Amino acid sequence: MDLRAEGVSRRYFRQGKGRNFFFAVQETDLTLPAGNLIEITGRSGSGKSTLLNMLAGLLEPTTGRVLLDGTDLYALDDGKRSILRNRSIGVIPQGQTGLHSLTVLENVKLPSLMYDRQPCSDERAEALLERVGIAHLRDVYPNELSGGEMRRLAIARALVMDPGVLLADEPTGDLDDENTHAVLSLLRQCADGGKAVLLVTHEREAAQYAHAVYTMSGGILTAADQG
Protein backbone atom coordinates (compact mmCIF):
# COMPACT_ATOMS: atom_id res chain seq x y z
CA MET A 1 0.00 0.00 0.00
CA ASP A 2 1.09 3.58 -0.64
CA LEU A 3 0.36 6.39 1.77
CA ARG A 4 0.72 9.89 0.42
CA ALA A 5 0.44 13.30 2.02
CA GLU A 6 -0.38 16.18 -0.29
CA GLY A 7 0.18 19.68 1.04
CA VAL A 8 -0.76 18.75 4.60
CA SER A 9 -0.27 21.28 7.35
CA ARG A 10 -1.50 21.61 10.88
CA ARG A 11 -2.17 24.76 12.81
CA TYR A 12 -2.36 24.87 16.58
CA PHE A 13 -3.71 27.62 18.75
CA ARG A 14 -1.53 28.61 21.64
CA GLN A 15 -3.14 29.08 25.01
CA GLY A 16 -3.46 32.75 25.77
CA LYS A 17 -5.06 35.90 24.49
CA GLY A 18 -5.86 36.82 20.94
CA ARG A 19 -5.48 34.90 17.69
CA ASN A 20 -2.20 33.37 18.58
CA PHE A 21 -1.60 30.40 16.34
CA PHE A 22 1.30 28.70 14.62
CA PHE A 23 1.86 25.87 12.20
CA ALA A 24 3.42 22.80 13.84
CA VAL A 25 3.67 21.31 10.34
CA GLN A 26 3.98 23.53 7.26
CA GLU A 27 2.47 22.42 3.98
CA THR A 28 4.22 19.15 3.31
CA ASP A 29 4.25 16.51 0.60
CA LEU A 30 5.43 13.06 1.53
CA THR A 31 5.02 9.65 -0.04
CA LEU A 32 5.46 6.37 1.75
CA PRO A 33 5.75 3.84 -1.05
CA ALA A 34 5.04 0.16 -0.43
CA GLY A 35 8.21 -1.78 0.36
CA ASN A 36 10.07 1.27 1.65
CA LEU A 37 11.21 2.35 5.08
CA ILE A 38 11.18 6.14 5.31
CA GLU A 39 12.88 7.77 8.24
CA ILE A 40 12.16 11.19 9.69
CA THR A 41 14.51 12.70 12.21
CA GLY A 42 14.43 16.05 13.88
CA ARG A 43 14.47 17.86 17.17
CA SER A 44 11.84 17.41 19.76
CA GLY A 45 8.97 19.80 19.06
CA SER A 46 9.73 20.03 15.35
CA GLY A 47 6.38 18.55 14.33
CA LYS A 48 7.20 14.89 13.65
CA SER A 49 4.42 13.40 15.76
CA THR A 50 1.93 15.89 14.38
CA LEU A 51 2.75 14.79 10.85
CA LEU A 52 2.64 11.11 11.79
CA ASN A 53 -0.74 11.45 13.48
CA MET A 54 -2.12 13.18 10.41
CA LEU A 55 -0.83 10.33 8.25
CA ALA A 56 -2.48 7.85 10.67
CA GLY A 57 -5.90 9.46 10.28
CA LEU A 58 -5.84 10.52 13.92
CA LEU A 59 -5.44 14.26 13.44
CA GLU A 60 -7.23 16.28 10.84
CA PRO A 61 -4.86 18.42 8.72
CA THR A 62 -5.58 22.11 8.51
CA THR A 63 -4.86 21.94 4.78
CA GLY A 64 -4.08 19.16 2.34
CA ARG A 65 -5.04 15.53 1.93
CA VAL A 66 -3.82 12.14 3.04
CA LEU A 67 -4.33 9.41 0.47
CA LEU A 68 -4.18 5.70 1.20
CA ASP A 69 -3.92 3.96 -2.17
CA GLY A 70 -5.79 6.95 -3.57
CA THR A 71 -8.49 7.07 -0.87
CA ASP A 72 -8.68 10.45 0.85
CA LEU A 73 -8.69 9.51 4.55
CA TYR A 74 -10.26 12.72 5.75
CA ALA A 75 -13.03 12.61 3.17
CA LEU A 76 -14.30 9.53 4.98
CA ASP A 77 -16.45 9.74 8.07
CA ASP A 78 -14.89 8.72 11.36
CA GLY A 79 -16.41 5.25 11.29
CA LYS A 80 -15.04 4.37 7.86
CA ARG A 81 -11.70 6.02 8.53
CA SER A 82 -11.41 4.02 11.75
CA ILE A 83 -12.08 0.73 9.99
CA LEU A 84 -9.48 1.61 7.43
CA ARG A 85 -6.94 2.40 10.13
CA ASN A 86 -7.77 -0.82 11.93
CA ARG A 87 -7.23 -2.88 8.76
CA SER A 88 -4.47 -1.06 6.97
CA ILE A 89 -2.51 1.31 9.20
CA GLY A 90 -0.48 -0.03 12.09
CA VAL A 91 0.44 2.78 14.47
CA ILE A 92 3.10 2.62 17.16
CA PRO A 93 2.43 5.83 19.09
CA GLN A 94 4.95 7.77 21.07
CA GLY A 95 5.06 6.90 24.77
CA GLN A 96 3.62 4.13 26.89
CA THR A 97 0.51 2.74 25.30
CA GLY A 98 -0.34 -0.59 26.92
CA LEU A 99 -3.94 -0.88 28.07
CA HIS A 100 -3.75 -1.62 31.76
CA SER A 101 -6.80 -3.80 32.10
CA LEU A 102 -5.56 -6.30 29.53
CA THR A 103 -2.66 -8.75 29.63
CA VAL A 104 0.13 -8.45 27.08
CA LEU A 105 -1.48 -11.14 24.93
CA GLU A 106 -4.92 -9.55 25.17
CA ASN A 107 -3.45 -6.16 24.28
CA VAL A 108 -1.97 -7.62 21.13
CA LYS A 109 -5.20 -9.34 20.13
CA LEU A 110 -7.44 -6.34 20.81
CA PRO A 111 -7.35 -4.73 17.33
CA SER A 112 -8.61 -7.99 15.85
CA LEU A 113 -11.68 -7.93 18.14
CA MET A 114 -12.90 -4.57 16.94
CA TYR A 115 -14.41 -5.46 13.62
CA ASP A 116 -13.32 -8.94 12.58
CA ARG A 117 -15.68 -11.83 13.08
CA GLN A 118 -12.62 -14.04 13.30
CA PRO A 119 -10.30 -12.65 15.99
CA CYS A 120 -6.62 -13.33 15.76
CA SER A 121 -5.63 -16.71 17.21
CA ASP A 122 -3.52 -17.02 20.34
CA GLU A 123 -0.88 -18.76 18.25
CA ARG A 124 -0.56 -15.81 15.90
CA ALA A 125 -0.44 -13.31 18.75
CA GLU A 126 2.17 -15.42 20.50
CA ALA A 127 4.25 -15.63 17.34
CA LEU A 128 4.23 -11.83 17.17
CA LEU A 129 5.31 -11.58 20.80
CA GLU A 130 8.06 -14.05 19.98
CA ARG A 131 9.20 -11.82 17.12
CA VAL A 132 9.56 -8.81 19.40
CA GLY A 133 11.10 -10.94 22.15
CA ILE A 134 8.48 -10.73 24.91
CA ALA A 135 6.68 -14.08 24.49
CA HIS A 136 7.48 -15.00 28.09
CA LEU A 137 5.44 -12.00 29.27
CA ARG A 138 2.19 -12.95 27.53
CA ASP A 139 0.09 -13.16 30.72
CA VAL A 140 1.61 -10.18 32.47
CA TYR A 141 -0.23 -6.87 32.84
CA PRO A 142 1.45 -3.79 31.32
CA ASN A 143 2.07 -2.12 34.67
CA GLU A 144 4.68 -4.82 35.30
CA LEU A 145 6.54 -4.15 32.05
CA SER A 146 9.66 -2.07 31.61
CA GLY A 147 9.59 0.83 29.16
CA GLY A 148 11.32 -1.22 26.48
CA GLU A 149 8.99 -4.19 26.94
CA MET A 150 5.98 -1.89 26.71
CA ARG A 151 7.35 -0.42 23.46
CA ARG A 152 7.76 -3.90 21.99
CA LEU A 153 4.21 -4.74 23.03
CA ALA A 154 3.04 -1.73 21.01
CA ILE A 155 5.01 -2.97 17.99
CA ALA A 156 3.46 -6.44 18.17
CA ARG A 157 0.01 -4.85 18.50
CA ALA A 158 0.59 -2.63 15.47
CA LEU A 159 1.44 -5.68 13.40
CA VAL A 160 -1.42 -7.95 14.45
CA MET A 161 -3.74 -6.91 11.62
CA ASP A 162 -0.88 -7.27 9.11
CA PRO A 163 -1.42 -3.70 7.89
CA GLY A 164 -0.11 -2.36 4.58
CA VAL A 165 1.23 0.74 6.31
CA LEU A 166 3.22 0.92 9.53
CA LEU A 167 3.80 4.24 11.31
CA ALA A 168 6.28 4.14 14.21
CA ASP A 169 6.80 7.17 16.45
CA GLU A 170 10.13 6.80 18.24
CA PRO A 171 9.73 3.03 18.69
CA THR A 172 13.23 2.59 20.08
CA GLY A 173 13.05 5.35 22.64
CA ASP A 174 13.47 3.16 25.72
CA LEU A 175 15.51 0.37 24.18
CA ASP A 176 19.13 -0.63 24.67
CA ASP A 177 21.44 -0.93 21.65
CA GLU A 178 20.82 -4.60 21.11
CA ASN A 179 17.06 -4.24 21.17
CA THR A 180 17.19 -1.06 19.13
CA HIS A 181 18.82 -2.96 16.31
CA ALA A 182 16.40 -5.83 16.71
CA VAL A 183 13.43 -3.45 16.37
CA LEU A 184 14.96 -1.50 13.49
CA SER A 185 15.69 -4.67 11.55
CA LEU A 186 12.17 -5.88 12.29
CA LEU A 187 10.81 -2.66 10.77
CA ARG A 188 13.09 -3.12 7.80
CA GLN A 189 11.80 -6.68 7.38
CA CYS A 190 8.27 -5.28 7.33
CA ALA A 191 9.28 -2.91 4.54
CA ASP A 192 11.00 -5.69 2.67
CA GLY A 193 7.84 -7.71 3.08
CA GLY A 194 5.96 -5.01 1.16
CA LYS A 195 4.69 -2.66 3.81
CA ALA A 196 5.07 1.09 3.62
CA VAL A 197 6.93 1.97 6.81
CA LEU A 198 7.47 5.37 8.43
CA LEU A 199 10.01 5.60 11.23
CA VAL A 200 10.24 8.71 13.37
CA THR A 201 13.39 8.49 15.44
CA HIS A 202 16.36 10.13 17.07
CA GLU A 203 18.63 7.13 16.52
CA ARG A 204 21.66 7.88 14.34
CA GLU A 205 22.00 4.21 13.42
CA ALA A 206 18.50 4.15 12.00
CA ALA A 207 19.63 5.64 8.71
CA GLN A 208 21.31 2.40 7.70
CA TYR A 209 17.93 0.65 7.72
CA ALA A 210 16.09 3.36 5.80
CA HIS A 211 15.44 3.74 2.09
CA ALA A 212 15.16 7.49 2.49
CA VAL A 213 15.74 9.93 5.32
CA TYR A 214 13.96 13.24 5.92
CA THR A 215 14.61 15.88 8.51
CA MET A 216 11.91 17.87 10.21
CA SER A 217 12.73 21.31 11.49
CA GLY A 218 10.27 23.91 12.66
CA GLY A 219 7.47 22.17 10.83
CA ILE A 220 9.36 22.00 7.54
CA LEU A 221 10.29 18.63 6.11
CA THR A 222 13.39 18.38 3.92
CA ALA A 223 15.06 15.38 2.32
CA ALA A 224 18.39 14.64 3.99
CA ASP A 225 21.42 13.65 2.02
CA GLN A 226 21.56 9.91 1.85
CA GLY A 227 24.36 8.24 3.86
Next chain:
Amino acid sequence: MRFARLLSLKNMKRKPARTAALVLLAAFLSLSIFGGSLVITSLQNGLRSYEARLGADIVAVPYQARAKGTFESILLQGIPGMFYMDEQYYEKIKTIDGVERAAPQFYLASTSSGCCSVAVQIIGFDPEQDFTVQPWIRDSYADTLGDGDIVVGSDLTIPKNGTLTFYNTQCRIVAQLDKTGTGLDTAVYTNMNTIKQMMKNAESLGFSYFADVDPDHAVSSVMIKVADGYDVSEVTGDINVHVRHIEAEQTTSMISGIADGLSNVSRIVGGLTVMIWVLAIVILVIAFAMISHERAKEFAILRVMGASQRMVSRLLLTESALISLIGATLGVALAALILVPFSGAISTALDLPYLMPEVGAIVALAAGALALSVLAGSLTAAVSAYRISKKEAGLILREGA
Protein backbone atom coordinates in the same frame (compact mmCIF):
# COMPACT_ATOMS: atom_id res chain seq x y z
CA MET B 1 -20.83 -5.80 20.44
CA ARG B 2 -18.03 -8.07 21.50
CA PHE B 3 -15.30 -5.46 21.82
CA ALA B 4 -17.20 -3.14 24.17
CA ARG B 5 -18.54 -5.95 26.31
CA LEU B 6 -15.21 -7.69 26.70
CA LEU B 7 -13.23 -4.58 27.40
CA SER B 8 -15.77 -3.03 29.77
CA LEU B 9 -15.82 -6.18 31.91
CA LYS B 10 -12.03 -6.26 32.04
CA ASN B 11 -11.87 -2.56 32.89
CA MET B 12 -14.33 -3.07 35.73
CA LYS B 13 -12.40 -6.05 37.06
CA ARG B 14 -9.03 -4.37 36.93
CA LYS B 15 -10.29 -1.28 38.77
CA PRO B 16 -12.22 -2.87 41.64
CA ALA B 17 -12.27 0.19 43.89
CA ARG B 18 -13.52 2.48 41.14
CA THR B 19 -16.12 -0.08 40.10
CA ALA B 20 -17.27 -0.68 43.68
CA ALA B 21 -17.72 3.04 44.33
CA LEU B 22 -19.80 3.47 41.18
CA VAL B 23 -21.81 0.33 41.88
CA LEU B 24 -22.58 1.65 45.35
CA LEU B 25 -23.84 4.94 43.93
CA ALA B 26 -26.06 3.11 41.46
CA ALA B 27 -27.34 0.93 44.31
CA PHE B 28 -28.53 4.03 46.14
CA LEU B 29 -30.67 4.91 43.15
CA SER B 30 -32.64 1.69 43.12
CA LEU B 31 -32.56 1.18 46.87
CA SER B 32 -34.19 4.54 47.50
CA ILE B 33 -36.76 4.43 44.75
CA PHE B 34 -37.76 0.80 45.28
CA GLY B 35 -37.71 1.08 49.06
CA GLY B 36 -39.59 4.37 49.01
CA SER B 37 -42.27 3.23 46.63
CA LEU B 38 -42.72 -0.06 48.49
CA VAL B 39 -43.24 1.76 51.79
CA ILE B 40 -45.68 4.23 50.26
CA THR B 41 -47.59 1.51 48.43
CA SER B 42 -47.80 -0.53 51.62
CA LEU B 43 -49.16 2.46 53.51
CA GLN B 44 -51.75 3.12 50.82
CA ASN B 45 -52.69 -0.54 50.91
CA GLY B 46 -52.92 -0.39 54.67
CA LEU B 47 -55.20 2.62 54.56
CA ARG B 48 -57.41 0.99 51.97
CA SER B 49 -57.70 -2.23 53.96
CA TYR B 50 -58.37 -0.31 57.15
CA GLU B 51 -61.13 1.63 55.46
CA ALA B 52 -62.57 -1.55 54.02
CA ARG B 53 -62.44 -3.39 57.34
CA LEU B 54 -64.22 -0.60 59.15
CA GLY B 55 -66.98 -1.10 56.65
CA ALA B 56 -69.40 1.34 58.30
CA ASP B 57 -70.29 4.99 57.81
CA ILE B 58 -70.48 5.79 61.52
CA VAL B 59 -69.11 4.10 64.59
CA ALA B 60 -70.68 4.74 68.00
CA VAL B 61 -68.85 3.98 71.24
CA PRO B 62 -69.70 4.72 74.90
CA TYR B 63 -68.99 8.28 75.85
CA GLN B 64 -66.11 7.63 78.17
CA ALA B 65 -62.95 9.57 77.91
CA ARG B 66 -61.02 6.46 77.05
CA ALA B 67 -63.48 4.57 74.88
CA LYS B 68 -62.60 6.18 71.56
CA GLY B 69 -58.87 5.97 72.12
CA THR B 70 -59.21 2.33 73.15
CA PHE B 71 -61.25 1.62 70.05
CA GLU B 72 -58.61 3.08 67.73
CA SER B 73 -55.83 1.27 69.58
CA ILE B 74 -57.67 -2.00 69.05
CA LEU B 75 -58.04 -1.32 65.34
CA LEU B 76 -54.67 0.22 64.61
CA GLN B 77 -52.16 -1.17 67.06
CA GLY B 78 -53.89 -4.37 68.08
CA ILE B 79 -53.71 -3.39 71.75
CA PRO B 80 -56.43 -5.47 73.43
CA GLY B 81 -59.04 -3.37 75.14
CA MET B 82 -62.70 -3.20 76.03
CA PHE B 83 -65.49 -0.85 77.04
CA TYR B 84 -69.17 -1.42 77.45
CA MET B 85 -72.53 0.33 77.43
CA ASP B 86 -76.05 -0.87 78.01
CA GLU B 87 -77.77 -2.25 74.94
CA GLN B 88 -80.57 0.32 75.33
CA TYR B 89 -78.26 2.81 73.57
CA TYR B 90 -78.00 0.47 70.65
CA GLU B 91 -81.78 0.26 70.53
CA LYS B 92 -82.01 4.06 70.56
CA ILE B 93 -79.51 4.44 67.74
CA LYS B 94 -81.64 2.17 65.58
CA THR B 95 -84.54 4.59 65.89
CA ILE B 96 -82.61 7.59 64.56
CA ASP B 97 -83.74 8.82 61.19
CA GLY B 98 -81.33 7.88 58.40
CA VAL B 99 -79.81 4.87 60.16
CA GLU B 100 -80.27 2.06 57.69
CA ARG B 101 -78.42 -0.61 59.56
CA ALA B 102 -76.90 -0.77 63.00
CA ALA B 103 -74.86 -3.73 64.21
CA PRO B 104 -73.50 -4.13 67.72
CA GLN B 105 -69.99 -5.39 68.39
CA PHE B 106 -68.62 -6.83 71.61
CA TYR B 107 -65.02 -6.46 72.65
CA LEU B 108 -63.22 -8.57 75.16
CA ALA B 109 -59.54 -8.67 75.95
CA SER B 110 -58.32 -12.07 76.94
CA THR B 111 -55.60 -12.36 79.54
CA SER B 112 -52.40 -14.28 79.76
CA SER B 113 -53.51 -16.03 82.96
CA GLY B 114 -54.62 -19.66 83.12
CA CYS B 115 -58.16 -19.24 81.80
CA CYS B 116 -56.97 -18.07 78.33
CA SER B 117 -54.55 -19.56 75.81
CA VAL B 118 -53.27 -16.20 74.65
CA ALA B 119 -53.85 -12.50 75.35
CA VAL B 120 -55.57 -11.05 72.32
CA GLN B 121 -58.49 -8.92 71.28
CA ILE B 122 -61.74 -10.83 70.91
CA ILE B 123 -64.38 -9.23 68.73
CA GLY B 124 -67.91 -10.58 68.81
CA PHE B 125 -70.63 -9.73 66.32
CA ASP B 126 -74.32 -10.40 66.02
CA PRO B 127 -74.66 -12.61 62.91
CA GLU B 128 -78.19 -11.29 62.29
CA GLN B 129 -77.23 -7.63 62.26
CA ASP B 130 -73.59 -7.63 61.28
CA PHE B 131 -72.63 -6.17 57.92
CA THR B 132 -68.96 -5.29 58.49
CA VAL B 133 -67.25 -8.44 59.74
CA GLN B 134 -68.96 -11.32 57.96
CA PRO B 135 -68.15 -10.15 54.41
CA TRP B 136 -64.47 -10.56 55.31
CA ILE B 137 -64.93 -13.84 57.07
CA ARG B 138 -66.69 -15.16 53.99
CA ASP B 139 -63.45 -14.65 52.02
CA SER B 140 -61.82 -17.25 54.22
CA TYR B 141 -64.76 -19.33 55.51
CA ALA B 142 -67.88 -20.03 53.49
CA ASP B 143 -70.17 -21.23 56.34
CA THR B 144 -71.65 -19.10 59.11
CA LEU B 145 -69.82 -19.26 62.38
CA GLY B 146 -71.42 -21.66 64.80
CA ASP B 147 -71.35 -21.26 68.57
CA GLY B 148 -67.83 -21.91 69.82
CA ASP B 149 -66.29 -21.23 66.38
CA ILE B 150 -63.67 -18.55 65.95
CA VAL B 151 -61.89 -16.96 63.03
CA VAL B 152 -58.43 -15.59 63.73
CA GLY B 153 -56.37 -12.79 62.27
CA SER B 154 -53.42 -13.47 60.02
CA ASP B 155 -50.76 -12.85 62.66
CA LEU B 156 -51.94 -15.44 65.17
CA THR B 157 -50.21 -18.79 65.27
CA ILE B 158 -52.70 -21.61 65.17
CA PRO B 159 -52.02 -24.33 67.77
CA LYS B 160 -51.74 -27.95 66.59
CA ASN B 161 -55.08 -28.97 68.05
CA GLY B 162 -56.79 -26.12 66.20
CA THR B 163 -58.45 -24.69 69.30
CA LEU B 164 -57.96 -21.70 71.58
CA THR B 165 -59.46 -21.24 75.02
CA PHE B 166 -60.72 -17.89 76.29
CA TYR B 167 -62.15 -17.56 79.80
CA ASN B 168 -62.48 -21.32 79.94
CA THR B 169 -64.48 -21.46 76.70
CA GLN B 170 -62.75 -23.75 74.27
CA CYS B 171 -63.16 -22.51 70.70
CA ARG B 172 -62.58 -24.22 67.39
CA ILE B 173 -60.55 -22.21 64.86
CA VAL B 174 -62.40 -22.53 61.57
CA ALA B 175 -60.45 -20.08 59.45
CA GLN B 176 -57.71 -17.50 59.36
CA LEU B 177 -58.25 -14.09 57.77
CA ASP B 178 -56.06 -12.37 55.20
CA LYS B 179 -53.57 -9.82 56.37
CA THR B 180 -54.83 -6.25 56.78
CA GLY B 181 -51.75 -4.50 58.09
CA THR B 182 -53.77 -3.22 61.05
CA GLY B 183 -54.27 -4.24 64.66
CA LEU B 184 -57.02 -6.53 63.51
CA ASP B 185 -54.41 -9.03 62.35
CA THR B 186 -54.01 -10.22 65.93
CA ALA B 187 -57.74 -10.22 66.72
CA VAL B 188 -60.09 -13.18 67.14
CA TYR B 189 -63.65 -13.03 65.79
CA THR B 190 -66.58 -14.92 67.14
CA ASN B 191 -70.36 -14.67 67.24
CA MET B 192 -72.43 -12.96 69.87
CA ASN B 193 -73.43 -16.12 71.76
CA THR B 194 -69.86 -17.25 72.16
CA ILE B 195 -68.50 -13.92 73.31
CA LYS B 196 -71.39 -13.43 75.75
CA GLN B 197 -70.52 -16.79 77.26
CA MET B 198 -66.93 -15.65 77.63
CA MET B 199 -68.02 -12.35 79.17
CA LYS B 200 -70.17 -14.15 81.77
CA ASN B 201 -67.34 -16.57 82.54
CA ALA B 202 -64.96 -13.65 82.95
CA GLU B 203 -67.29 -12.04 85.45
CA SER B 204 -67.73 -15.22 87.46
CA LEU B 205 -63.94 -15.71 87.42
CA GLY B 206 -63.77 -12.40 89.24
CA PHE B 207 -62.66 -10.07 86.43
CA SER B 208 -64.45 -6.81 87.05
CA TYR B 209 -64.76 -5.59 83.51
CA PHE B 210 -68.35 -4.51 83.53
CA ALA B 211 -68.71 -1.97 86.34
CA ASP B 212 -72.39 -1.15 86.43
CA VAL B 213 -73.32 -2.79 83.12
CA ASP B 214 -74.91 -6.21 83.09
CA PRO B 215 -72.77 -8.41 80.80
CA ASP B 216 -75.96 -9.99 79.49
CA HIS B 217 -77.06 -6.62 78.18
CA ALA B 218 -73.71 -5.05 77.34
CA VAL B 219 -72.56 -3.95 73.89
CA SER B 220 -69.22 -2.30 73.06
CA SER B 221 -69.77 -0.41 69.86
CA VAL B 222 -72.36 0.05 67.16
CA MET B 223 -71.51 -0.01 63.46
CA ILE B 224 -73.89 2.17 61.52
CA LYS B 225 -74.72 2.32 57.83
CA VAL B 226 -76.52 5.46 56.68
CA ALA B 227 -79.45 5.14 54.29
CA ASP B 228 -79.16 6.57 50.79
CA GLY B 229 -80.18 10.19 50.58
CA TYR B 230 -79.07 11.03 54.10
CA ASP B 231 -76.03 13.07 54.92
CA VAL B 232 -73.62 11.05 57.03
CA SER B 233 -72.47 14.01 59.09
CA GLU B 234 -76.04 15.05 59.81
CA VAL B 235 -76.97 11.57 60.94
CA THR B 236 -73.84 11.52 63.10
CA GLY B 237 -74.89 14.82 64.63
CA ASP B 238 -78.42 13.53 65.22
CA ILE B 239 -77.13 10.49 67.02
CA ASN B 240 -74.89 12.60 69.23
CA VAL B 241 -77.76 14.93 70.03
CA HIS B 242 -80.45 12.34 70.64
CA VAL B 243 -78.58 9.50 72.27
CA ARG B 244 -76.83 10.57 75.40
CA HIS B 245 -73.78 8.87 76.88
CA ILE B 246 -72.44 7.74 73.54
CA GLU B 247 -70.17 9.25 70.96
CA ALA B 248 -70.75 8.71 67.26
CA GLU B 249 -68.01 9.45 64.78
CA GLN B 250 -67.86 9.29 61.03
CA THR B 251 -65.39 6.68 59.86
CA THR B 252 -64.10 9.12 57.23
CA SER B 253 -62.88 11.40 59.98
CA MET B 254 -61.26 8.48 61.77
CA ILE B 255 -59.49 7.65 58.53
CA SER B 256 -58.49 11.21 57.81
CA GLY B 257 -56.00 11.09 60.66
CA ILE B 258 -54.37 8.09 59.06
CA ALA B 259 -54.51 9.65 55.62
CA ASP B 260 -52.72 12.69 57.02
CA GLY B 261 -50.09 10.46 58.54
CA LEU B 262 -49.74 8.68 55.23
CA SER B 263 -49.28 11.85 53.26
CA ASN B 264 -46.70 13.07 55.78
CA VAL B 265 -44.73 9.87 55.52
CA SER B 266 -45.09 9.91 51.73
CA ARG B 267 -43.76 13.44 51.60
CA ILE B 268 -40.76 12.56 53.74
CA VAL B 269 -40.03 9.35 51.85
CA GLY B 270 -40.54 11.08 48.51
CA GLY B 271 -38.34 13.99 49.51
CA LEU B 272 -35.60 11.68 50.69
CA THR B 273 -35.77 9.70 47.47
CA VAL B 274 -35.50 12.84 45.36
CA MET B 275 -32.57 14.04 47.45
CA ILE B 276 -30.75 10.74 47.13
CA TRP B 277 -31.40 10.69 43.40
CA VAL B 278 -30.19 14.21 42.77
CA LEU B 279 -27.11 13.60 44.90
CA ALA B 280 -26.27 10.21 43.41
CA ILE B 281 -26.79 11.39 39.85
CA VAL B 282 -24.71 14.53 40.31
CA ILE B 283 -21.92 12.47 41.86
CA LEU B 284 -22.15 9.89 39.09
CA VAL B 285 -22.00 12.54 36.36
CA ILE B 286 -18.96 14.14 38.00
CA ALA B 287 -17.35 10.75 38.59
CA PHE B 288 -17.74 9.71 34.97
CA ALA B 289 -16.43 13.08 33.82
CA MET B 290 -13.36 12.70 36.02
CA ILE B 291 -12.86 9.10 35.07
CA SER B 292 -13.12 9.76 31.37
CA HIS B 293 -10.73 12.69 31.69
CA GLU B 294 -8.31 10.40 33.46
CA ARG B 295 -8.85 7.78 30.79
CA ALA B 296 -8.43 10.11 27.81
CA LYS B 297 -5.12 8.49 26.88
CA GLU B 298 -6.61 5.01 27.14
CA PHE B 299 -9.40 6.03 24.80
CA ALA B 300 -6.91 7.60 22.38
CA ILE B 301 -4.95 4.35 22.30
CA LEU B 302 -8.12 2.52 21.34
CA ARG B 303 -8.58 5.02 18.53
CA VAL B 304 -5.02 4.32 17.40
CA MET B 305 -5.92 0.64 17.10
CA GLY B 306 -8.86 1.53 14.92
CA ALA B 307 -11.77 2.04 17.29
CA SER B 308 -14.16 4.70 16.03
CA GLN B 309 -15.31 7.58 18.19
CA ARG B 310 -18.66 5.85 18.49
CA MET B 311 -17.07 2.62 19.67
CA VAL B 312 -15.17 4.44 22.38
CA SER B 313 -18.30 6.27 23.52
CA ARG B 314 -20.17 3.02 23.49
CA LEU B 315 -17.48 1.42 25.61
CA LEU B 316 -17.99 4.04 28.30
CA LEU B 317 -21.76 3.69 28.03
CA THR B 318 -21.54 -0.09 28.26
CA GLU B 319 -19.43 0.23 31.37
CA SER B 320 -21.87 2.61 32.97
CA ALA B 321 -24.82 0.41 31.98
CA LEU B 322 -23.18 -2.69 33.47
CA ILE B 323 -22.27 -0.82 36.63
CA SER B 324 -25.80 0.55 36.91
CA LEU B 325 -27.28 -2.89 36.35
CA ILE B 326 -25.14 -4.50 39.03
CA GLY B 327 -25.68 -1.61 41.43
CA ALA B 328 -29.40 -1.36 40.83
CA THR B 329 -29.85 -5.11 41.28
CA LEU B 330 -27.96 -4.96 44.56
CA GLY B 331 -30.02 -1.98 45.65
CA VAL B 332 -33.32 -3.69 44.91
CA ALA B 333 -32.17 -6.87 46.64
CA LEU B 334 -31.02 -4.92 49.67
CA ALA B 335 -34.28 -2.97 49.88
CA ALA B 336 -36.26 -6.21 49.64
CA LEU B 337 -34.05 -7.80 52.28
CA ILE B 338 -34.72 -4.92 54.65
CA LEU B 339 -38.35 -4.14 53.91
CA VAL B 340 -39.90 -7.55 53.44
CA PRO B 341 -38.78 -9.33 56.62
CA PHE B 342 -39.06 -6.21 58.76
CA SER B 343 -42.42 -4.97 57.57
CA GLY B 344 -43.84 -5.60 61.05
CA ALA B 345 -41.20 -3.39 62.65
CA ILE B 346 -41.74 -0.68 60.03
CA SER B 347 -45.47 -0.79 60.62
CA THR B 348 -44.93 -0.41 64.36
CA ALA B 349 -42.42 2.37 63.88
CA LEU B 350 -44.69 4.34 61.57
CA ASP B 351 -47.75 3.58 63.72
CA LEU B 352 -49.90 3.43 60.60
CA PRO B 353 -51.73 0.58 58.85
CA TYR B 354 -49.07 -1.04 56.68
CA LEU B 355 -49.96 -3.78 54.24
CA MET B 356 -47.39 -5.01 51.71
CA PRO B 357 -48.72 -5.56 48.22
CA GLU B 358 -48.80 -9.05 46.75
CA VAL B 359 -45.64 -10.66 45.46
CA GLY B 360 -46.56 -9.90 41.85
CA ALA B 361 -46.95 -6.21 42.62
CA ILE B 362 -43.68 -6.14 44.59
CA VAL B 363 -41.89 -7.77 41.67
CA ALA B 364 -43.40 -5.21 39.30
CA LEU B 365 -42.27 -2.36 41.57
CA ALA B 366 -38.80 -3.87 41.75
CA ALA B 367 -38.62 -4.26 37.98
CA GLY B 368 -39.72 -0.66 37.46
CA ALA B 369 -37.20 0.64 39.99
CA LEU B 370 -34.48 -1.46 38.38
CA ALA B 371 -35.28 -0.22 34.87
CA LEU B 372 -35.44 3.41 35.97
CA SER B 373 -32.20 3.21 37.93
CA VAL B 374 -30.31 1.46 35.13
CA LEU B 375 -31.56 4.06 32.68
CA ALA B 376 -30.62 6.98 34.92
CA GLY B 377 -27.28 5.45 35.88
CA SER B 378 -26.38 4.71 32.26
CA LEU B 379 -27.27 8.20 31.16
CA THR B 380 -24.93 9.78 33.70
CA ALA B 381 -22.04 8.69 31.48
CA ALA B 382 -23.66 10.06 28.34
CA VAL B 383 -22.25 13.58 28.72
CA SER B 384 -18.76 12.19 29.14
CA ALA B 385 -19.21 9.76 26.28
CA TYR B 386 -20.30 12.61 24.04
CA ARG B 387 -17.33 14.73 25.06
CA ILE B 388 -14.91 11.89 24.37
CA SER B 389 -16.39 11.35 20.94
CA LYS B 390 -15.63 14.96 20.06
CA LYS B 391 -11.92 14.80 20.93
CA GLU B 392 -9.29 14.23 18.27
CA ALA B 393 -7.16 11.27 19.29
CA GLY B 394 -4.07 12.87 17.77
CA LEU B 395 -4.29 15.72 20.25
CA ILE B 396 -4.45 13.46 23.28
CA LEU B 397 -1.63 11.19 22.21
CA ARG B 398 1.12 13.73 22.84
CA GLU B 399 3.25 12.59 25.66
CA GLY B 400 2.44 14.26 28.92
CA ALA B 401 -0.90 15.48 27.66
